[in-house]
Amino acid sequence: MIVTAADHDFGYEYLTPFGILDVTNDKVDLPFTKSKVTADFMVDAIEAYLIRNNYHITKYTIIINADNGLENNSRRTQFIKTMIELSAKYDFKIISEMV
Template structure:
């Protein structure tokens, strides 16, 4: 789900305005842990497809007050004022009408279904793990995924004819 949203966002950038490095600050919850195989596989594919370095920076446990997303949730909860969210329409409407620092969010319903329990084999994850640069002593707190070079570029760097 999260990588699909990155793909959507990526399309909104003009090619010359696309970043060369994407930093994702995350809370290290189970959905986006750097040990979650499907998450890391999809991020690596995104990195390769778009030739972008991805840096994952995880907030330490119990430091949610520094996470802007947590502050956003607080604003959203205050905006709801304890109303019962008893329909999708009501929930989407309340989310659309809130503002955080004067900015209204873009809200839409995602209709795609995602299977749960999808993971890589241990062998596949070991292969993927070779691609990750984990900071010493902070292996799960800071991870860099560097894109692989497209075949033509890597051959040129190796001095092979294309």
């Protein structure tokens, strides 16, 4: 039996990546979500990375270089709100540079 697939048959399920480049140790983290990337997902991924690397304990300042896209635009209140909550939760300063 031969099964053929359509050239652009992507279906209804997909994964969306979110990349974290840690320049302090040349590590890349690439978490995925089964939905579109949201501000909450991005901050959750950042928090998980901080915890896995013990940065939530050892770091006092986090610098984030973001692309100023739709989800992390400095005018997006949900992204700013969740970043402030993350900063308050672990008592560190966040410097955000939109590129």
